[in-house]
Amino acid sequence: MSKIIDGLYYSESHEFVKVEGDFGYVGITDYAQHELGNVVYVDMPEVDDEVEAGEDFGAVESVKAASDLVSPVSGTVVEVNEALEDEPGLINKDAFENWIIKVELSDKGELENLMDAAAYKAFIGE
């Protein structure tokens, strides 16, 4: 049974957004980390890069495969989680705690296109 946190926004490609003011922390869900298995590398954008909703902004790689990261929101990257550079496996320990990028949201209206916790729970069939 995957962990799902109330109050976050979820995408169909299994990213989450945790909103704080004008910023959103973006990462992958617990369900996604479980499906991937041991995360061995996270390919992250750089600070000041622009991300766009529905577009790739990097990848999470398990031993076996690379899985694209699709941004659920648009905006400017203001921070990347540097801890993942040395310890990508943190995502397996706690995917929600170990967000990947912090984005200054350019259009908070986009959040309405995402799922809430209940809808995401139904989406993954749990």
Next chain:
Amino acid sequence: MSENKFTCLHDKHVALGALMSPFGGFDMPIQYKGIVEEHNAVRNAVGVFDVSHMGEVHITGPEAQKFVNYIFTNDITKMEVGGIQYGMMLYPTGGTVDDLLVYTMGENDYFLVINAANIDKDVAWINEQAAKFDVKVENQSESYGQIAVQGPEAEKTMQAVLNLDCTDLTFYTFKCVNYNGDNIIVSRTGYTGEDGFEVYASHDTIRDMWDMLMTAGVQPCGLGCRDTLRFEVGLPLYGDELTADITPIMAGFGFFVKLDKEDFIGKDVCAQQKAEGAPKKLVGLELHDKAIPRHGYEVCNENDEPVGYVTTGYRGISVDKSIAVALVDAAYGKLGTPLRVHIRKKYFDATVVKKKFHDKSYKK
């Protein structure tokens, strides 16, 4: 699309909660506990793989030796009964039909072990060549199940759990054993770079053995770590490092191509490439960054012009680096050559290194 086949252990993998995925026409276990844990079990202790998907072809008849030596790159006339050789079957172009093991069962009696994905293609190829020889070709792939017990504790496990004394088997030899009434084949072979054994037997015997190994707590291992293990020690996977377009000379396996023996299919091209140099070369690559090169990614020279592609790549498990094997234009094949790998939107610096990233620990 035809349905994926099941091995004789399929229900047991599902019951163990394995992640299943299609491979070579079979629904196979990729991992049980996790690729890293399973990989380390084989490097440090012991693990067992279901490799029942592999194909077996039995060749007999008055011209069996002559025939097998004609379709195989190694020289089977150098083998005694109980011996095993690794080598390839080639097209006349020198490209690879498959890589395989040949077991010498007796005089003019050979047992060929081929890749699952190639069974239909290989059997058709063998039959086509066999028309000119007095031989009998039997595809026995569906009669045999197969497990591989691999790791430094493999010999001990074979004895303690399966009651099979294998101390008399040296590397690349086998014996036929009557095991509870079933005639089985046990060989000191594997695909992990560690000491280990492979057992070919009836489906029922393989199921019994699997249960005994599970009860004894031996780690079941999936195809995920089978790939990382073989890759780290420089063993090729057909479809990646060997294909219809890749000769064993390009791939650096000239040792298994005996140019001093009688004619065999593909000999001319191999001889020419050995003498004049092959146009392409399989090399090891070590990335300077943590980004992971994957199969099919483009490899470029320092001017970012494409010179080849990645055949297999991983973040190493026994080797804590991003490493790959790549097929590149021969001009870029020298050790120490700087190359770049195109990963998603960026180019990452890499250096040509030996394609054996981790030393093998065979018991010879």
